[in-house]
Amino acid sequence: MSEVDWESRYVAADTPWDKGLPHPILAHWLGQIEVDGAIVVPGCGRGWDLRAWAEAYPDHKVIGIDLAPSAVASARENCLGLANVSVKEADFFSLEQWYDGEKVGLLWEHTCFCAIPPTLRDAYVETVAKLLPSGAHLVGVFFTDLEDPHTGPPWNTTMAEIERRFAPHFVIEAFDGKHQTFPGREGEERTLVMRRV
């Protein structure tokens, strides 16, 4: 389910979202967040965040999912030597393609929600709700204040939209628009911590 040919973007090295590093907020969060179960990273790209989660939580299985074969190959290479990582070449929305039913404790969202067509946002919420049992967390970074909110990807969202779409399944525990981020993204995104009800 994608309007963008992500594989072509990777092949053409047209990947401005890829900073070659984990999201800077992870330096503060990793190890601070208690996780009971596997960690899932949808749209993991070349695996920078995946590696950071796997190193910080060596006793947890960390699962990355991406549609683009080139991204998956890079993520696998980036995570070589980390026995707790698995990278699935799959459509995140098709759980039967990649999910083997194990307990998920946390989902890390970074530039997947903004990458999918906005028409798939309810499907995203439903997929995440199916994966996370009650008490598990969705932790992530969402673009809520892009200069051009009408074109994408990245597709902008708002706090009001996030609250409305996630409300049936999640309680927002914390959000912050002043966190550490990549240069150039300051003021465009918010971190959110949501708990599955």
Ligand SMILES: C[S@@+](CC[C@H](N)C(=O)[O-])C[C@H]1O[C@@H](n2cnc3c(N)ncnc32)[C@H](O)[C@@H]1O
């Ligand atoms: C903007 S990129 C972000 C990649 C990575 N999170 C990062 O920050 O470097 C969006 C990623 O989501 C992947 N993607 C888009 N739709 C997807 C879907 N339905 N299932 C799995 N991956 C998807 C794309 O292939 C791409 O790698």
